[in-house]
Amino acid sequence: MSSPDRRAPHVAVVGGGVSGLAAAHRLRTLLGPSARITVLEQRDRLGGVLRTVDLAGTPFDVGAEAFLARRPEVPALLDELGLAGLRVHPGRATATIRAGGRTVGLPAGTLLGVPTSRARLDDVLSATGLDAVRAEPSRALRWEPGSDVALGGLLRERFGDEVADRVADPLLGGVYAGRVDTLGLRATVPALAAALDAGAESLTAAATAGADATPAPPRPPAGTPADGVPPSLTSPDGPPGRVSGGAAPPQVAAGPVFGAVRGGYRVLLSALADAAGAEIRPGTTVRSLERRPDGWRLVLGPVPEPEVLDADAVVLAVPAPALRRLLEPVVPAGASAVAGVELASSVVVALAYRAADVTAMPPTSGCLIAADEPLSVKGVTHSSTKWGHLAPDATDDLVRLRVSMGRFGEAATLQVDDDELVRRARADLRILDGIDAEPVAVHVQRWGGGLPQYGVGHLDRVAALESAVAGVPGLAVAGSALHGVGVPACVGTARSAAERIAAGLTATGTAARP
Template sequence: MAQAQVVVIGGGIAGLAAAAFLSGAAGGPARARVTLLEASERLGGKLSGGEVGGVRVDLGAESMLARRPEAVELARAVGLGAELEPPTTAKAAIWTRGALRPLPGGQVMGVPGDLEALAKSGVLTAEGLERARHEGSGEGVADDVAIGRYVADRLGREVVDRLVEPLLGGVYAGHADEISLRAAVPQLLAIARGGGSLVEGVHELATRPQTVSTPVFQGLRGGIGTLPGAVAAACADAGVELRTRTAVEELRRTADGWRVVTGDGATLHADAVVLAVPAPAAARLLRTDVPGAAAELDGVEYAGMALVTLAFRRADLPEPPAGSGFLVPPVDGRRIKASTFSSNKWGWLERSAPDTFLLRTSLGRLHEEQALDLSDEELVAQSLADLGEAIGLTARPYDTAVTRWRAGLPQYPVGHLDRVARIRAAAGRVGGLALCGAAYDGVGIPACIASARTAVDALDKVLTPLTGENVTERTMGA
């Protein structure tokens, strides 16, 4: 019997990972013949690289969580194992109350587990620290709660405003009072459900010995933006047909599979489809045949952000900034929400351009995307103004790049995981359909790759019999 034919719609890292798992490009047997369709001119989605100041840098995500195995394993499977490199420094700061203050140790996503370290950091005012020392009591959380509201009830508003908010903002570009504890920081949910001391629970979690001594984060020499190309090359070698500039206009269920209509008027027939596109695009394609899933997908909100990358000549910096960068609490009223000192953070970058110092800033968050409408020059000027106040930077960059990620980060409000379960249940009832990407199980690279694995596994009933026919294509109306 012929192998099943699967069409993967979307060529970000989740779609590429799904194609790799299906085709055997990531190891293991080939489970299907795969065609991947991507609307834009390039593969990789939010994993993107480019040159700034003559140096190759990441213009999107720059690191991947290594304590989860999925991203590191995929990198190794496609030949990038020797290129893995952890950050040179992870010493980060909080720019708050007019100064750079060390990110206190013993915290989990900003929730403190060591009040002495918190006091020494100077992040909180005396009043905020005193409130944190008098932890509020409360009943255990029954199911889910917004992390900001929960922490504020237990430890005070200032812990949320100056610690939890900037750390969550760096991941989701959202607001702590809306983000689900269960979805965003599940390791804290057991503490919340128990109803005991939050500080003691976080301390136990933060000091728990690791079974394997591995870096928390990993990067790739040349940038994380090299990962999609390596996965795509492995997929092509495994027989995957990769098509860019191919938008999908219509997706319809048929008696024996799916009909996929592209923007150029072609029709593909497949046994199964993996939708690896953002929620709005998935909702549009499922509106007719899976309206329940489409309605749920319509409710997924997205935040946008801009990244400003600045290249300086080291000779113009008498004292380059120390550490890996800093986060900015919104309560402080600054324009940027974070800055990464890329040349400090990544040894490969410093080695490749020893005479250049690269850093980047991020601007914009949920409901504050007006920053993305500013000109490149305005975003650079705002970044330089804040950097001048934060680290005393007076030098001018010799090159800059502005990257806008409009609607780039899905939000995970209270009830998000229940919504995801309903989406998957609706897709499962139709058969031969699975979804993956940042809108479901996590916005990080490992989570997106894991969602691709989940999607492929959900197609077992279609893949196991291997009963599909070769994909056929014709011009509409022919």
């Protein structure tokens, strides 16, 4: 119960994606029923890069489709919201990779595509590529402890182009919609960086040490960016020991590796919005943020007719460009830090087919595509095979799958109409899955600037951002640009942001603990 001399606080949450909604929900828990919470979302819908559509009458996710179930954040959130019974896990179908003109099983014995001493790469590399991998441990390695480099350049220098293009790029591209040549080593494979810092004599030895020091790596499901594939195996969905707000790193639990929500992510989003009890304002642009003696002022809406909203505290859960713009006048050091985070665009094409028309489709969970393959798509998920709740049955004899396109730097290739994207997807499905039938339903989902890129120096940028924001009372940041692009990492940053705000309001007497 609040003290009589303490008024109910008002917190503005900018951004209505899963990070913003999770922050609003946590704020409600911490501040109690009297607090005023306002969620401001520029788009006309909530969810950010999470979206569930009806594909031939069945809820189907066309953004992220899975989360890393061995991290605690999403299972705990589902429990809090009374949705634990809707958690589902993939079946036993395994994924494949398309490399060298062939579709084969994902290679074993790598650390997110970096060969260990146990790597089995015969099916994906040429004889020349295999020779380069075998020779790597005998070559002298120069490494400056604490340094960061582009993972692709390091792989090409040590193993040649094929490992980068055919193994690491498709695995990491499924996480970030990025290219291995632009992704930073420390942010994407921190276990490898730690082993190099410790004095590994070769990249193979470092990958072996990194793999041995972590839980058995999950096989990434084929699919689209943000599917929940962990950016690191040391601390899935983010660098080890680096969680927003200085919290301890999440613990990785035993049990199924991946999970999803029956009914799609819209079930989770709707439950979060309801439980937050917030005033939710879609279609509202936050144009600027101003620091005031008694809190914050947000300027909303169009320039000719601006609206002012005053709040005691603000959580910014927005993409990197919007975060930079809003921070510039109030925390310029934070704005400068986040300015280095670039974004990638992608497209998901979801298709439904009659089961009788796709009998040639292999019984796998999907396929990742090597960067040097002459195909338009970068991944295919056989959703009806991967997820039991989407399997055909007597009442719905349809097979559903999703195709993803677009890597960092390829935005121009996506600037065609939907019909052309569907044509490209179907052309590649003929090659990959032997599907030549007309789909009974199609949905094209574009994600312009949907995923932040974890480039060289990303950890330093995030540390500088959080340090700058930590010095400003009543302000916190959350989202996929920080400690991981997966849903668990986003929820983790949201909870940390909410806890920082609630603690600050309580300490200043603006709010009492409920």
